[in-house]
Amino acid sequence: MLKKSLSFAVTFFLANTIWQLIRSQPISWFENTMVSLLAFLIYLFFEWTGIPFDWNKKSKRIEQKE
Numbered sequence: 001m002l003k004k005s006l007s008f009a010v011t012f013f014l015a016n017t018i019w020q021l022i023r024s025q026p027i028s029w030f031e032n033t034m035v036s037l038l039a040f041l042i043y044l045f046f047e048w049t050g051i052p053f054d055w056n057k058k059s060k061r062i063e064q065k066e
Contacts, residue, residue, distance in 0.1 A: 001044070001047045001048065001051075002044070004043070004047065005040050005043045005044040005047060006040065008039065008040065008043045009036045009037065009039050009040035009043070010036070012035070012036050012039045013032055013033065013035075013036035016032045016035065016036070017032055
């Protein structure tokens with residue numbers, strides 16, 4: 001989960017930087033870094049929400065003790 005999110009953010013950073021190089025614009029490093037960090041956090045959040053939560057975990061633990 002973390003590895004996929006990090007690779008997505010690095011790819012996003014490189015794509016933005018290369019795009020700015022191609023368009024002959026000055027490279028805005030701070031802006032690229034912040035957008036990539038935001039993309040990392042959003043992608044990490046979506047990956048985290050895709051993992052189902054076991055709501056019966058507590059009741060299963062109680063049943064095993066008895």
